[in-house]
Amino acid sequence: MELTGEFEFGHEDRGEIYDYVERHGSIKPKRLRRALDIDPRAFGHHIAILKRDGVLEEVDGELRVAFEEVDEEEFSAAGVDCTIRGARQEDLTGLVGAIREVAEEGAYIEAETVADVVDHEEVLIRHNELESRVFFVATVEEEVVGWVHLNVPEVGKLRHTARLTLGVLPEYRGRGIGGRLMERGVDWASESDYEKIYNSIPSTNQAAIQFLAGHGWETEAIREDHYKLDDDYVDEVMMARWL
Structure with missing residues (x-):
């Protein structure tokens, strides 16, 4: 896409x-x-x-x-037939539900914010003078089980960057779906001439941090006590990958 x-x-x-x-x-x-x-x-x-x-x-x-449109990718993920494709407006409800489930489970603040914005606007894809926003989804029997999202500011000084969020529903993890979604997001950013993708994650979400590190992401900075989760202060881990 x-x-x-x-x-x-x-x-x-x-x-x-x-x-x-x-x-x-x-x-x-x-x-x-x-x-x-x-x-x-x-x-x-x-x-x-x-x-x-x-x-x-x-x-x-x-x-x-x-x-x-880019070609849909169909593959068998540990016995489950999965498709990765560009998101469509009709995916909105299922996609927001998947993002919220993943965000709440792992305190994924960036993803939770994406879900709130999309749910409020009731629009998946944006492309205007201020920002561009795209999603790719992983589906099983047309149900959204994972996503990768990229948000691109159209401001000149940040035009080389893209903010990425990604997640897979718990029951579909360990099948390689997350890795394929990451590849799709990275390929899109690279082919669209973006130079850097970034994300921020609470330090308590070690699974997400390790996943990103395993795909070439590096920790750029840590903001101490940036989040407050269940009355506890939690550091923000700011990660990025140059393309």
């Missing part, structure tokens, strides 16, 4: 159409036209151009931001 589309649309109405779709995740064309109060003929013209330019696409009768 690659982010496509620039933020120069050549017409104010096209910019407004894109912004509305991007904020809402997906929307039916008629509802979008009414919300923006654009002349039907002009609206159809703008939509046709945005589709032609690969900025928007229509899926199941709804418009959404277009992405260049």
